[in-house]
Amino acid sequence: MATQTLLGDETAGPEARAVFDDIRLKRNTDYVNNFWRALAHDPALLKAIWERLQQAMAPGALDPLVKEMIYIAVSATNGCSYCVHSHTAAARAKGMTPAQHAELLQVIAMASQTNALANALQVEVDERFKT
Amino acid sequence: MATQTLLGDETAGPEARAVFDDIRLKRNTDYVNNFWRALAHDPALLKAIWERLQQAMAPGALDPLVKEMIYIAVSATNGCSYCVHSHTAAARAKGMTPAQHAELLQVIAMASQTNALANALQVEVDERFKT
Amino acid sequence: MATQTLLGDETAGPEARAVFDDIRLKRNTDYVNNFWRALAHDPALLKAIWERLQQAMAPGALDPLVKEMIYIAVSATNGCSYCVHSHTAAARAKGMTPAQHAELLQVIAMASQTNALANALQVEVDERFKT
Amino acid sequence: MATQTLLGDETAGPEARAVFDDIRLKRNTDYVNNFWRALAHDPALLKAIWERLQQAMAPGALDPLVKEMIYIAVSATNGCSYCVHSHTAAARAKGMTPAQHAELLQVIAMASQTNALANALQVEVDERFKT
Amino acid sequence: MATQTLLGDETAGPEARAVFDDIRLKRNTDYVNNFWRALAHDPALLKAIWERLQQAMAPGALDPLVKEMIYIAVSATNGCSYCVHSHTAAARAKGMTPAQHAELLQVIAMASQTNALANALQVEVDERFKT
Amino acid sequence: MATQTLLGDETAGPEARAVFDDIRLKRNTDYVNNFWRALAHDPALLKAIWERLQQAMAPGALDPLVKEMIYIAVSATNGCSYCVHSHTAAARAKGMTPAQHAELLQVIAMASQTNALANALQVEVDERFKT
Numbered sequence: 001m002a003t004q005t006l007l008g009d010e011t012a013g014p015e016a017r018a019v020f021d022d023i024r025l026k027r028n029t030d031y032v033n034n035f036w037r038a039l040a041h042d043p044a045l046l047k048a049i050w051e052r053l054q055q056a057m058a059p060g061a062l063d064p065l066v067k068e069m070i071y072i073a074v075s076a077t078n079g080c081s082y083c084v085h086s087h088t089a090a091a092r093a094k095g096m097t098p099a100q101h102a103e104l105l106q107v108i109a110m111a112s113q114t115n116a117l118a119n120a121l122q123v124e125v126d127e128r129f130k131t
Numbered sequence: 132m133a134t135q136t137l138l139g140d141e142t143a144g145p146e147a148r149a150v151f152d153d154i155r156l157k158r159n160t161d162y163v164n165n166f167w168r169a170l171a172h173d174p175a176l177l178k179a180i181w182e183r184l185q186q187a188m189a190p191g192a193l194d195p196l197v198k199e200m201i202y203i204a205v206s207a208t209n210g211c212s213y214c215v216h217s218h219t220a221a222a223r224a225k226g227m228t229p230a231q232h233a234e235l236l237q238v239i240a241m242a243s244q245t246n247a248l249a250n251a252l253q254v255e256v257d258e259r260f261k262t
Numbered sequence: 263m264a265t266q267t268l269l270g271d272e273t274a275g276p277e278a279r280a281v282f283d284d285i286r287l288k289r290n291t292d293y294v295n296n297f298w299r300a301l302a303h304d305p306a307l308l309k310a311i312w313e314r315l316q317q318a319m320a321p322g323a324l325d326p327l328v329k330e331m332i333y334i335a336v337s338a339t340n341g342c343s344y345c346v347h348s349h350t351a352a353a354r355a356k357g358m359t360p361a362q363h364a365e366l367l368q369v370i371a372m373a374s375q376t377n378a379l380a381n382a383l384q385v386e387v388d389e390r391f392k393t
Numbered sequence: 394m395a396t397q398t399l400l401g402d403e404t405a406g407p408e409a410r411a412v413f414d415d416i417r418l419k420r421n422t423d424y425v426n427n428f429w430r431a432l433a434h435d436p437a438l439l440k441a442i443w444e445r446l447q448q449a450m451a452p453g454a455l456d457p458l459v460k461e462m463i464y465i466a467v468s469a470t471n472g473c474s475y476c477v478h479s480h481t482a483a484a485r486a487k488g489m490t491p492a493q494h495a496e497l498l499q500v501i502a503m504a505s506q507t508n509a510l511a512n513a514l515q516v517e518v519d520e521r522f523k524t
Numbered sequence: 525m526a527t528q529t530l531l532g533d534e535t536a537g538p539e540a541r542a543v544f545d546d547i548r549l550k551r552n553t554d555y556v557n558n559f560w561r562a563l564a565h566d567p568a569l570l571k572a573i574w575e576r577l578q579q580a581m582a583p584g585a586l587d588p589l590v591k592e593m594i595y596i597a598v599s600a601t602n603g604c605s606y607c608v609h610s611h612t613a614a615a616r617a618k619g620m621t622p623a624q625h626a627e628l629l630q631v632i633a634m635a636s637q638t639n640a641l642a643n644a645l646q647v648e649v650d651e652r653f654k655t
Numbered sequence: 656m657a658t659q660t661l662l663g664d665e666t667a668g669p670e671a672r673a674v675f676d677d678i679r680l681k682r683n684t685d686y687v688n689n690f691w692r693a694l695a696h697d698p699a700l701l702k703a704i705w706e707r708l709q710q711a712m713a714p715g716a717l718d719p720l721v722k723e724m725i726y727i728a729v730s731a732t733n734g735c736s737y738c739v740h741s742h743t744a745a746a747r748a749k750g751m752t753p754a755q756h757a758e759l760l761q762v763i764a765m766a767s768q769t770n771a772l773a774n775a776l777q778v779e780v781d782e783r784f785k786t
Contacts, residue, residue: 002252002253002254002255002785002786003251003252003253003608003609003612003613003786004252004254004786005786006254031259033257033259033260034254034255034256034257035245035248035249035252035254038252038254039248039252041622041625041626042626042629042630044710045626045629045630045633048707048710049244049245049248049633052241052703052707053241053245055237055699055703056234056237056238056240056241057238057241060230060234061228061230061231061233061234062200062231062234062235062238066197066200067234067238069193069197069201070200070201070204070235070238070239070242071238071241071242072382073201073204073205073208073382074204074205074207074208074238074239074242074243074246074640075242075246076205076378076381076382077204077205077208077209077378077381078208078242078243078246078247078250078603079250079381079471079472079473079603080245080246080249080250080603081256081381081384082249082250082254082255082256083242083245083246083249084381084382084384084396085256085257085260085261085384085396086256086257086260087242088260088396089259089260089396097192098434099191099192100192100193101434102192102434102435102438103187103191103192103193103198104193104201104382105379105382105383105435105438106186106187106435106438107187107188107193107198107201107202107205108201108205108378108379108382109187109375109376109378109379109438109442110183110184110187110188110202110375111201111202111205111206111209111214111218111378112205112209112374112375112377112378113180113371113372113374113375113378114166114180114184114211114214114371115205115206115209115211115214115374116209116338116339116370116371116373116374116375116467117166117170117180117367117370117371118166118211118213118214119209119210119211119213119338119339119341119343119346120134120334120335120338120346120366120367120370121133121134121135121166121169121170121367122133122134122343122346122347123133123135123137123165123166123169123213124133124165124213125165125212125213125216125217126164126165126216126217128162128164128220129164129216129217129219129220130216130657131657131658131659131660133523133524134346134347134350134351134524135363135524136524172360172363172364173364173367173368175448176364176367176368176371179445179448180371183441183445186437186441203644204644205378207640207643207644208640208643209341210341210643210733210734210735211341212643212646215643215644215646215658216646216658219658220658229696232659232696233696233697233700235644236641236644236645236697236700237697237700239640239641239644240637240638240640240641240700240704241637242640243636243637243639243640244633244634244636244637244640245633246636247600247601247632247633247635247636247637247729248629248632248633250600250601250603250605250608251596251597251600251608251628251629251632252629253605253608253609261395262395262396262397262398264514264515264516264517264654264655265513265514265515265655265739265740265743265744266514266516266655266756267655268516293521295519295521295522296516296517296518296519297507297510297511297514297516300514300516301510301514303753303756303757304757304760304761306579307757307760307761307764310576310579311506311507311510311764314503314572314576315503315507317499317568317572318496318499318500318502318503319500319503322492322496323490323492323493323495323496324462324493324496324497324500328459328462329496329500331455331459331463332462332463332466332497332500332501332504333500333503333504335463335466335467335470336466336467336469336470336500336501336504336505336508336771337504337508338467339466339467339470339471340470340504340505340508340509340512340734341512341734342507342508342511342512342734343518344511344512344516344517344518345504345507345508345511347518347519347522347523348518348519348522349504350522351521351522359454361453361454362454362455364454365449365453365454365455365460366455366463368448368449369449369450369455369460369463369464369467370463370467371449372445372446372449372450372464373463373464373467373468373471373476373480374467374471375442376428376442376446376473376476377467377468377471377473377476378471379428379432379442380428380473380475380476381471381472381473381475382396383395383396383397383428383431383432384395384396385395385397385399385427385428385431385475386395386427386475387427387474387475387478387479388426388427388478388479390424390426390482391426391478391479391481391482392478392526393526393527393528393529465775466775469771469774469775470771470774472602472603472604472774474774474777477527477774477775477777478527478777481527482527491565494528494565495565495566495569497775498566498569498772498775498776499566499569501771501772501775502569502573502768502769502771502772503768504771505767505768505770505771506764506765506767506768506771507764508767509598509731509732509763509764509766509767509768510760510763510764512731512732512734512736512739513727513731513739513759513760513763514760515736515739515740526776526777526778526779527775527776527777528776528778530778555783557781557783557784558778558779558780558781559769559772559773559776559778562776562778563772563776573768573769573772576765576768577765577769579761580758580761580762580764580765581762581765584754584758585752585754585755585757585758586724586755586758586759586762590721590724591758591762593717593721593725594724594725594728594759594762594763594766595762595765595766597725597728597729597732598728598729598731598732598762598763598766598767598770599766599770600729601728601729601732601733602732602766602767602770602771602774603774604769604770604773604774605780606773606774606778606779606780607766607769607770607773609780609781609784609785610780610781610784611766612784613783613784621716623715623716624716624717626716627711627715627716627717627722628717628725630710630711631711631712631717631722631725631726631729632725632729633711634707634708634711634712634726635725635726635729635730635733635738635742636729636733637704637707638690638704638708638735638738639729639730639733639735639738640733641690641694641704642690642735642737642738643733643734643735643737644658645657645658645659645690645693645694646657646658647657647659647661647689647690647693647737648657648689648737649689649736649737649740649741650688650689650740650741652686652688652744653688653740653741653743653744654740
């Protein structure tokens with residue numbers, strides 16, 4: 001279905017394989033998911049995305065689960081089926097409860113609804129909301 | 132700029148004014164922002180959105196600040212200028228720190244980037260990500 | 263603000279001016295709005311869009327006002343400020359009542375909300391909905 | 394495929410089952426489609442969406458078929474496969490003719506095209522289009 | 525899966541068949557892909573889209589392969605699975621190399637990321653960028 | 656208008672100023688545009704985006720002007736006003752002719768139109784388009 005073949009460990013080049021191995025190491029799993037295998041045709045991009053992702057999703061001022069839920073919100077809004085599936089799985093792996101998932105969906109639905117209304121009404125931004 | 136005039140307290144009907152008053156009461160402010168004033172042409176929709184919003188954004192399994200950040204993520208992805216402005220202001224009012232805002236932006240940027248790659252590659256969802 | 267200058271009757275070429283004149287004739291107005299003046303840098307595209315628009319919006323199995331409301335729905339969803347403004351004005355010129363506008367907004371809001379939920383849940387299409 | 398399991402009548406809780414029964418009653422069918430079964434994990438949201446949907450889609454200043462076509466327009470623009478399928482089926486059940494469907498598609502295509510051009514040209518809104 | 529049946533040569537009307545034949549002739553192939561077969565329910569739209577497409581994609585100031593890559597960029601951003609697949613195949617048929625595809629993906633990823641940041645920050649356009 | 660203040664050379668921290676200086680050096684200009692000044696609140700993100708951008712837009716298998724046009728296509732589709740303005744200016748600075756700009760707009764319009772039709776028709780991907 002993809003527009004790119006998925007590269008396995010035997011078909012990927014050494015730079016890509018090195019990223020696969022780092023994914024396995026950091027995630028403590030043998031499994032490398034399809035996204036990385038499709039990206040492996042461009043080892044430099046694969047490496048850049050993997051490294052940037054680790055930085056962006058690391059614990060910091062926001063905890064990793066909150067970050068996963070924000071990721072799901074963006075992915076659902078962009079209609080990215082792959083990303084919604086992979087990050088919902090990741091959020092659950094990080095402990096997202098059914099109640100948290102339900103509230104995430106409620107906020108996504110609410111925001112999408114008011115976004116559409118504000119865009120249809122073309123409401124002007126209140127002065128007090130401007131920095 | 133809007134495609135609807137903004138109704139003031141004197142021009143809005145009694146049902147809409149009642150919602151304006153409830154917004155003032157619940158938010159402990161005299162200010163009713165433009166979104167509600169544009170929506171006031173349809174008092175039933177105004178009331179429904181205001182009530183639903185309170186439920187969706189109330190403290191629960193997720194805290195209100197996390198919900199505001201999810202709201203910002205959806206609004207930025209939908210390109211809703213009004214909503215990005217109003218909910219960034221709301222998030223700050225709820226205590227969003229510059230560090231939290233920075234990490235929110237990092238996740239939004241990361242997700243948008245991988246969403247585009249997954250959509251351009253049309254990566255098939257891994258079996259293990261399906262419920 | 264535009265990324266293209268707006269061509270006036272004196273600066274536009276003869277082919278573009280001919281389209282401007284046809285717009286005036288068909289719409290029975292002296293006014294040619296900014297969209298056409300920005301498009302006039304490419305007279306062939308200007309002519310193709312103007313002719314296609316007349317065909318698409320002509321009375322047929324759907325009446326012109328219904329078509330304008332569908333146009334607003336798409337434009338709001340795409341976040342096209344210009345198009346939301348111009349087609350809301352067009353819909354009003356074709357007799358859209360405040361009650362019809364209110365119901366249009368209600369449907370846009372409802373659809374946006376369930377679209378987001380279906381995308382976040384990645385609900386599989388029911389067999390019976392497939393042709 | 395979904396990120397949520399679909400709840401059947403036996404697995405759903407009593408509040409969700411009550412909504413399922415109301416859907417069957419109001420739609421005069423035994424069939425409850427997947428969207429509601431995926432939403433049933435959050436009975437309160439399920440109930441709120443179902444009730445709001447009935448209000449938004451009820452006959453009023455716009456007839457139900459026109460509302461379904463507006464719903465399809467928003468759903469296609471948002472790229473929501475599930476919603477396009479379910480509401481195209483609903484529109485046909487409400488009598489949408491092939492000619493009406495064809496004109497709906499023509500308007501969606503036309504609007505999407507001019508939305509993209511207006512966004513690429515960043516055309517400024519004409520003063521006369523502002524309320 | 526489609527919301528429209530795909531018309532074959534025997535089921536399509538004479539006007540649609542004439543377009544199918546022109547597609548075969550111009551593309552020097554016997555194959556008419558699903559998009560055209562789904563559009564064939566509206567022969568006038570089918571003809572208009574096919575003719576417009578040939579004009580838009582013809583060699584000119586930009587070469588056809590560059591146009592295909594721009595088409596892929598728009599289609600990926602709109603999350604159109606069908607269009608991403610068909611135009612990635614078309615770009616390859618026109619000679620897109622793996623290196624060109626990789627750089628196309630890098631630019632799509634980069635743009636999507638900065639679009640999201642600019643929308644989340646609502647950065648004001650610099651005076652010098654305005655025409 | 657932005658949700659973040661724009662940092663000047665005096666208000667930005669040393670890491671951000673170093674990026675500003677590199678932008679000036681690489682672009683051979685004194686001007687640092689608003690996007691970078693808004694990003695400067697997060698020097699690490701500012702640096703990462705600036706470095707990634709240089710890599711993605713560098714001459715390679717695709718020439719820099721083609722990359723700018725692809726960037727405009729994505730930005731217009733995402734409705735990012737800032738990005739459409741800044742990259743249209745960049746494309747012109749790199750030699751984009753009016754004829755090239757016109758053809759870029761034609762392809763963006765064409766793709767947006769067929770994306771909407773394919774999404775509204777939910778056309779199934781032809782087997783031959785799958786890798």
